[in-house]
Amino acid sequence: MPSLHPTAFEDCLIRVENVSKIYSLDTSGGASASVNSQVLFDVNLVIPRGQFVAIMGHSGSGKSTLMNILGCLDTPTRGHYWFDGRDIAALSDDELARVRNHNIGFVFQGFNLLKRMTALDNVATPLLYAGVSRAESRKRALALLDQTGLVKFAAYQPSQLSGGQQQRVAICRALINNPPLILADEPTGNLDTQTSREIMAIFQMLNREQGITVVLVTHEDDIAAYTQRLVRLKDGRIVHDEATAQ
Amino acid sequence: MNLLAVVGEALRALRLNRLRTALTMLGMIIGVAAVVLMLAVGQGAQTTVNQAISSMGSNLLLVVPGATSSGALRSAAGGVQTLTMGDAQAIAHLPSIKATAPIITGTAQLNYGANNWSTSVTGVTPDYFAVRDWAAESGALFTEADLRSGTRVVILGQVTAKNLFGEEDPTGKTIRIKNSPFLVGGVLTPKGQSLDGRDQDDAVFIPLTTGQRQVFGNQFPGTIRFMMAQARSAEVMDEAETEMNRLLRQRHRLSEGMENDFTVRNMAALAAVATGAAKVMSIMLGAIASVSLLVGGIGIMNIMLVSVTERTREIGIRMAIGANRRAILGQFLLEALVICILGGLIGVALGVAGAWAVSLATDMVVVITLGMIALAFAFASAVGIFFGFYPARKASALRPVEALRYE
Numbered sequence: 001m002p003s004l005h006p007t008a009f010e011d012c013l014i015r016v017e018n019v020s021k022i023y024s025l026d027t028s029g030g031a032s033a034s035v036n037s038q039v040l041f042d043v044n045l046v047i048p049r050g051q052f053v054a055i056m057g058h059s060g061s062g063k064s065t066l067m068n069i070l071g072c073l074d075t076p077t078r079g080h081y082w083f084d085g086r087d088i089a090a091l092s093d094d095e096l097a098r099v100r101n102h103n104i105g106f107v108f109q110g111f112n113l114l115k116r117m118t119a120l121d122n123v124a125t126p127l128l129y130a131g132v133s134r135a136e137s138r139k140r141a142l143a144l145l146d147q148t149g150l151v152k153f154a155a156y157q158p159s160q161l162s163g164g165q166q167q168r169v170a171i172c173r174a175l176i177n178n179p180p181l182i183l184a185d186e187p188t189g190n191l192d193t194q195t196s197r198e199i200m201a202i203f204q205m206l207n208r209e210q211g212i213t214v215v216l217v218t219h220e221d222d223i224a225a226y227t228q229r230l231v232r233l234k235d236g237r238i239v240h241d242e243a244t245a246q
Numbered sequence: 247m248n249l250l251a252v253v254g255e256a257l258r259a260l261r262l263n264r265l266r267t268a269l270t271m272l273g274m275i276i277g278v279a280a281v282v283l284m285l286a287v288g289q290g291a292q293t294t295v296n297q298a299i300s301s302m303g304s305n306l307l308l309v310v311p312g313a314t315s316s317g318a319l320r321s322a323a324g325g326v327q328t329l330t331m332g333d334a335q336a337i338a339h340l341p342s343i344k345a346t347a348p349i350i351t352g353t354a355q356l357n358y359g360a361n362n363w364s365t366s367v368t369g370v371t372p373d374y375f376a377v378r379d380w381a382a383e384s385g386a387l388f389t390e391a392d393l394r395s396g397t398r399v400v401i402l403g404q405v406t407a408k409n410l411f412g413e414e415d416p417t418g419k420t421i422r423i424k425n426s427p428f429l430v431g432g433v434l435t436p437k438g439q440s441l442d443g444r445d446q447d448d449a450v451f452i453p454l455t456t457g458q459r460q461v462f463g464n465q466f467p468g469t470i471r472f473m474m475a476q477a478r479s480a481e482v483m484d485e486a487e488t489e490m491n492r493l494l495r496q497r498h499r500l501s502e503g504m505e506n507d508f509t510v511r512n513m514a515a516l517a518a519v520a521t522g523a524a525k526v527m528s529i530m531l532g533a534i535a536s537v538s539l540l541v542g543g544i545g546i547m548n549i550m551l552v553s554v555t556e557r558t559r560e561i562g563i564r565m566a567i568g569a570n571r572r573a574i575l576g577q578f579l580l581e582a583l584v585i586c587i588l589g590g591l592i593g594v595a596l597g598v599a600g601a602w603a604v605s606l607a608t609d610m611v612v613v614i615t616l617g618m619i620a621l622a623f624a625f626a627s628a629v630g631i632f633f634g635f636y637p638a639r640k641a642s643a644l645r646p647v648e649a650l651r652y653e
Contacts, residue, residue, distance in 0.1 A: 073566060073646040094570045101568020112563045112650075116262055129568040134251045173567065 012082070013181060013213050014047040014070060019079035021065050021236075039065045041236045042079070049180065052207040052214045054224040054244070057233035063217050064185065066233065070215060071104055071183045072096045084180065101129050105174025109186035111166040113158040119169045120145065120154040126176050144172050164195035171202060175212075182206065184216045188223055200226045252573075256580040263553075270549045271589040273542030278593025278626050279600060280535035285618040286601035288528025290611035294439070295524040299517040301437045301446065303378040305344075305477040306513040307486055309337075309494070328507045331454075333497055334473045338373075340493060342486040344478045347374035348470040350454060352462045357422040358410040365406050366449045367423060369457025375434075377476045385417035385432025388453055396455040400428040404436040404447040424461060428452065441520055483514050536625065542589070543629035550582050550637035561641055562649030575642035582634025583627065590626035594619050 021040040039062045047053055057063040068074040069081060072088055075096075081088045084103060091099065106112075113122045120141050127137035145151045150168055158166050167187060174182055184203065188196035204226055206212045216227060224230050225244060232240035260267045311328040334348035350369040355362055374380075375387050388399045400421065407416050416430045437446040458467065477486040490510050498507055554561070561574055569577075598619075601612040 068647050071566070073650065094572070097565065097568055097570035100566060106566045108650075112559075112566070114560060114563060117258075125564070126567045128251045129564075129570070129573055134254065177568075 011048045012046050013049045013051075013084055014045065014215075015080075015082040016043055016045040016066075016070075017080045017082075019043045019066075019069060019076040019081060021062070021069065021074070022077045039236050040069075040076070043233075043236075043238055045231065045238065045241075047213065047215065049213055050207070050211045051229060052204070052227045053216065053229045053231060054227040055215065055217045055231045055233060056219060056221075056224055058219070060235075061233040062236040063233045067183060067185055067215070067217050071106060072099045097129075101126055102177055103179050103181060105171075105177070105179045105182040107167070107170050107174050107182060107184040107187045109189040111158065111163070111170045111190070113166055113170055113173070115159070116157055118155050118157060119150065119161065122158070122169060123172045123176055126173060130177060141172070141176060144176055145169075148172055162195075163191050164198060167191065167195075167199055168202070171199075171206075175206070179212070181213045181215065184214065186217055186219070188218070188220070196223065252576050252580055253584070255577055256584050259553075259577075259581055260584060266549060267585065270545055271585050271592070273545040274539070274586055274589025274626055274629075275593040275596060277535070277539030277542040277629075278590045278622050279596040280538045281532060281622040281625065282594055282597025282614070282618060283600045283604070284531035284535040285528070285622070286597070286612040286614045287604065287610065288524075288531040289613040289615065289618065290605075292521070292524040292528055293613050294611050295441070295520050298439055298441045299520065301440065302513060302517070303380075303474070303476065305480055305483060306377070307475045307477060307483070307490065308472065308511040308513055309333075309475065309490065310472040310509050310511070311507065312509065328498065329470050329473060330468050331470060332468070333494060334470065336493060336497060337473070337475055337490055340486065340489045342477055342482040342489055344476045345373045345377050346476070347371060347377045347474040348454060349374065349473060350457050350462060350471045352457070354424050354461065356406070356410060356450065357425075358416075358419065361410050361412075363406060363409045365403075367457070367461060368449055368451050369454040369461070370451050371454050374451070374474070377474050380437065381435050382432040383435045384415065385430065388431050393453045393455055396459050397453060398426060398428045398456060398460070399431045399453065401431050401451040402433045403449040403451075404434065405445055406448055406450055407433045409448075423450070423452070426460060441516070480514065483512055487512055539625060539629055543633040546582050546585055546630065547633035547637060550578060550634055551640070553581070554578060554637050554641040557641075558644065558649050558652040561644055562646055562652060565644070565646040566650060571642040574644075575638045578638035578641045579631070579634050582638065583630045586626045586630025586634075590623045593626065594622060597622070 019040055020038060020042055022036050022038045025035045025037060043062075043066065045066075055063050055066065065074070069076055070083075072083065072091075075081075075089055083099065086099075088096070088099070100106075113119075114125065117125075120138060123144060124134075124137035124141035127140060128134065132140070142151065142154060145154050148168065148171075150165070150172060153161060153165055153169065158169070161169065171182075182203070187203075188199055191199060200223060203214050203216065207214050214227075216223070218224055227244055230240065230242060230244045231238055309329060329348070331348055334346045337343055338346040347370060352367050353364060354367045355364050371393055372388060372390055375382075381387075382401065383404075385401075387401055388397065391397075392399050400423065402410070402416055410416065410421060411419070417432055419430050420427050421430060422428070434447070434451075440446050452461065454470070475486065475490065477483050487510050491506070494508050494510075495506065500506065564574065564577075598614055601614055604610055605612045
């Protein structure tokens with residue numbers, strides 16, 4: 001297992017340096033009347049390849065904002081974020097979309113599958129955005145569903161699946177482009193205990209067997225216990241960062 | 247994302263909201279159908295006018311007597327008879343003139359067996375048929391010899407022939423005009439309606455001299471009702487008009503300052519006015535129909551804006567899994583375009599069917615060309631791109647984080 005806090009640049013998949021995020025809530029009269037609210041204060045975080053990290057914190061702690069920045073869905077107001085050695089702040093919208101498509105798999109609390117689209121098409125969609133043909137995308141999505149034992153749901157729409165099944169389809173979608181990183185935002189928040197355990201087992205398996213880096217936001221201690229490292233955020237600052245007792 | 251996949255996505259999204267898609271499309275369908283139908287009617291009107299003009303004969307000038315003043319009394323054109331056979335012969339010798347056709351007219355009762363028919367009887371010279379570019383369909387036209395000797399021979403228009411003879415062949419038969427027997431020399435080819443709406447085929451023609459001496463009688467022998475003159479070419483029309491005016495003033499001994507007792511009308515100018523009017527009507531009809539297409543376009547924009555708002559979360563998800571701005575823009579633009587193109591296709595079919603129904607139900611001429619179908623279709627696509635662009639841009643400009651948070 002690599003060290004918890006690596007220093008060598010090339011070992012880091014994620015390197016966050018002094019990142020602050022300030023939202024300016026425009027009220028009525030332009031810049032002078034805007035109210036700034038700072039959500040992150042000089043956050044420093046380094047995550048090496050192959051680590052399984054939990055980020056915890058109460059609502060309003062800034063953990064979602066940090067996740068959005070890690071996921072290239074948002075950019076920091078100040079500071080730097082290197083993903084896989086690339087400075088994210090320097091990337092254009094299209095390049096960010098490309099990073100999300102190729103290098104990051106998202107898993108959400110609400111599953112966020114595309115409605116009225118089959119599980120197969122949901123899994124295949126990221127490939128379409130990567131420029132793969134429809135036939136080839138479907139073939140690869142079907143193969144992945146087959147590997148994960150979901151092939152019998154291929155033709156089902158999300159509304160016909162249980163929460164656990166939907167989340168497993170969503171994980172397949174996150175994996176279809178073989179990304180080095182999976183970001184999971186409260187992936188078990190809508191699931192019962194038994195299903196939560198199954199989903200966490202999948203993440204653990206992906207991390208151990210395929211070496212995929214998994215960053216997980218949660219507010220449940222027993223979910224965090226599946227991970228190797230726990231980062232705790234409070235009021236926009238990291239207040240706790242150490243290996244979990246495994 | 248390749249184009250085929252984007253089209254597939256668009257079709258799928260449109261199928262999810264069938265009723266809404268159908269109603270939005272209806273706006274396009276009605277718009278395109280209206281444009282096609284109105285263009286067809288307008289083109290039909292232009293065709294009708296053009297046919298009437300070409301049936302008149304080419305490079306024609308009309309000379310009518312009148313616009314005369316004797317002392318304080320002034321009369322409208324045609325009010326008095328000031329033109330003579332001599333005038334016509336003199337004009338025929340002008341260098342810019344190819345031929346003249348002096349004409350006298352009247353109305354008479356025609357009899358053949360038990361049938362009778364009242365129609366216009368026109369006395370003309372053989373040149374008349376050349377000037378009007380009018381040939382015999384059966385039999386033969388009368389000759390200079392008939393004109394000189396005042397033969398009782400008559401040439402029938404199609405409609406008159408049908409009314410007097412039915413299916414019988416009139417050539418060689420004898421009809422009575424004002425109770426005088428006339429030998430039918432032949433029947434003319436059909437001409438159709440004239441510019442002023444008269445049926446040119448409901449007429450008979452006799453030699454001018456026969457008319458003057460035996461049918462109409464005239465207190466001023468040698469005068470004619472009006473005359474047609476054919477210029478040698480379209481280029482010399484203006485020249486011919488000037489020469490004719492000068493010659494007639496001279497022949498009528500009109501001194502400087504006296505008004506003309508005749509009027510020369512350039513038929514080409516008249517035809518140009520009629521063609522112009524038909525063209526303006528055609529454009530007006532098309533423009534009015536385009537307004538409905540525009541309204542349909544606004545309907546598309548409205549629905550697409552609603553759709554973008556409703557699907558904000560979907561847009562967020564798509565961006566999270568790697569859709570770039572162009573992909574989102576393309577997806578929504580294509581949805582608008584698919585509505586327009588499908589609506590356009592149905593609209594064209596409906597417009598063509600409507601035009602066909604109009605031509606069946608009325609005696610209006612409608613003309614459908616491939617060009618106008620292409621025009622309506624291109625216009626519909628342009629409307630789709632124009633009104634689809636703003637909502638699509640709005641969708642693609644969403645920030646991924648905010649779109650994902652949207653409930």
